[in-house]
Amino acid sequence: MKQITGTWRLVRTRAKNDAGEVMHAPYGPKPMGLATFTSYGRMIAVLCDGRTTLPVDEVDREFNAYSGNYTFYGDTLTTRVDAASDMTRLGGEQVRYVHFERDGLVLYPPPRPWKNMIQHRELIWERIAT
Numbered sequence: 001m002k003q004i005t006g007t008w009r010l011v012r013t014r015a016k017n018d019a020g021e022v023m024h025a026p027y028g029p030k031p032m033g034l035a036t037f038t039s040y041g042r043m044i045a046v047l048c049d050g051r052t053t054l055p056v057d058e059v060d061r062e063f064n065a066y067s068g069n070y071t072f073y074g075d076t077l078t079t080r081v082d083a084a085s086d087m088t089r090l091g092g093e094q095v096r097y098v099h100f101e102r103d104g105l106v107l108y109p110p111p112r113p114w115k116n117m118i119q120h121r122e123l124i125w126e127r128i129a130t
Contacts, residue, residue, distance in 0.1 A: 008128065010034070010125055012025075013026040013027055013121065014026075015119050016120050017118060018120075023114070024114075027048060028051050028058075028061075030049070031050060032050035041069050041071070042068070043069075048062065049062045067083045068094075076095065077095070077096040103126065108121065
């Protein structure tokens with residue numbers, strides 16, 4: 001089984017709607033992010049839109065950060081959130097489905113509403129430290 005422990009850098013994101021049509025990339029065309037998973041079960045992740053300015057038609061610059069104790073079993077990563085930029089996540093669980101591709105890691109958050117549609121996200125990471 002692949003190990004999730006280490007530090008990972010967000011390299012790209014993808015999103016589709018329920019019909020499988022490509023949607024706006026989460027965190028924009030230049031996503032930035034780091035996630036660290038320790039061997040003793042703690043994690044922290046910070047993700048943002050890496051652009052310094054946004055086009056006029058985009059009003060939101062996505063940002064997300066959270067940490068907590070995690071468990072990883074095969075294809076499921078579950079984090080019990082104890083600190084977060086979004087206060088509604090505190091005390092809850094963040095569940096991500098996991099797939100390893102070559103040397104990379106793909107995390108699949110649960111589908112979520114986005115601009116009157118349901119968005120299915122993929123976050124693609126590369127390991128930068130063990």
